[in-house]
Amino acid sequence: MEYTIGKLAKLAGLTTRTLRYYDQIDLLNPSKTADNGYRIYTKRDVDRLQQILFFRVLKISPEVIRGILDYPDYDALSVLETHRAALREQREQLEEILENVEKTIAKMKGEYQMTDQEKFKGLKEKLLEENQEKYGKELMEKYGEKQLKKANERFSSLTQEEFEKAEKLSEAFTEALKGAAACGDPACAEAREACSIHREWLALYWGKSGLTPVTHLNLADMYCSDARFAENMEALAEGRAEFFRKALILYYDL
Known part of the structure; x- marks a missing residue:
């Protein structure tokens, strides 16, 4: 099946502006161009867009994604398995935070006695993740992986x-x-x-x-x-x- 830019944008939940930007930076180029100049996307393009959005969920920049997908030895199956592991980890973390919220609500209603340790369940990991995302590269370069890992564990x-x-x-x-x-x-x-x-x-x-x-x-x-x-x-x-x-x-x- 083939898609115009408008139909593909609707299918993927994106804007046509985003798809044009992806084309501009060579992240997702349409396989065909119609006689009237319209972009035409094929099944191969749809599959690539799916891969792109998997990476975007993990907050990886479009420029980095392009380098990954265009790498000669890119293994889609291996990458998907890595995605799955990362998403499962995120799900576990969100479930811990949700459990924390539910217990806090129950505590406020007088239905549950919450320990001090439970109040921070799931939240430390979230703070670490945000800190790693924001400063991880610079901290790694400055202090090294061993020191950074030790600090995170601490x-x-x-x-x-x-x-x-x-x-x-x-x-x-x-x-x-x-x-x-x-x-x-x-x-x-x-x-x-x-x-x-x-x-x-x-x-x-x-x-x-x-x-x-x-x-x-x-x-x-x-x-x-x-x-x-x-x-x-x-x-x-x-x-x-x-x-x-x-x-x-x-x-x-x-």
């Missing part, structure tokens, strides 16, 4: 008390950094306090063995070089990330 094992402590330390760090910036000197006592609090906060996630002056300063460098990492500091005042980096160098006497 985060997953945090107790509620440690979560609450991390929140309090985060708030304390914000206030301390404000005071240090008001002082204006990265060597002042307020700046040293901010560095100490930040170190204690980071140790909760990385573990004391994974936190060294060098790894701590590497993170401060990322705060300055990548705006996504610095967004919380820069929201307080422009230049706050660079001020903290200078304070950290003095704190460790590097």
Whole structure:
């Protein structure tokens, strides 16, 4: 069966604009062009579009998808099996979050006694996934797979008390950094306090063995070089990330 761009868009639940964009970037080119210039898509194109949308569900960019699908040794069956495993993992995670929501509702109605551990079931994994998606590449390059895996495992094992402590330390760090910036000197006592609090906060996630002056300063460098990492500091005042980096160098006497 053959499809015009409008019919294929309707079949796949996309817009014709999306299909034109896919054609423009050579992700999905129609196999035929009618005499009137209309794009005509064949069964082969439909199958490729299905593969594309499988990847898009996993939030992979169109440019990366194109490279994967056009790879000479691309194995559709193997990729689908990988997709299946990833989707099953997502389903399990969503089921855990749904169970958490249902128990929370029951707790609010007085029908269920919820433990503190249950309150965070499924949520840690979601936070890790979002962090990996947003910062994973940069963190992997900076710290390596082993250190990143260790940090993720540490985060997953945090107790509620440690979560609450991390929140309090985060708030304390914000206030301390404000005071240090008001002082204006990265060597002042307020700046040293901010560095100490930040170190204690980071140790909760990385573990004391994974936190060294060098790894701590590497993170401060990322705060300055990548705006996504610095967004919380820069929201307080422009230049706050660079001020903290200078304070950290003095704190460790590097």
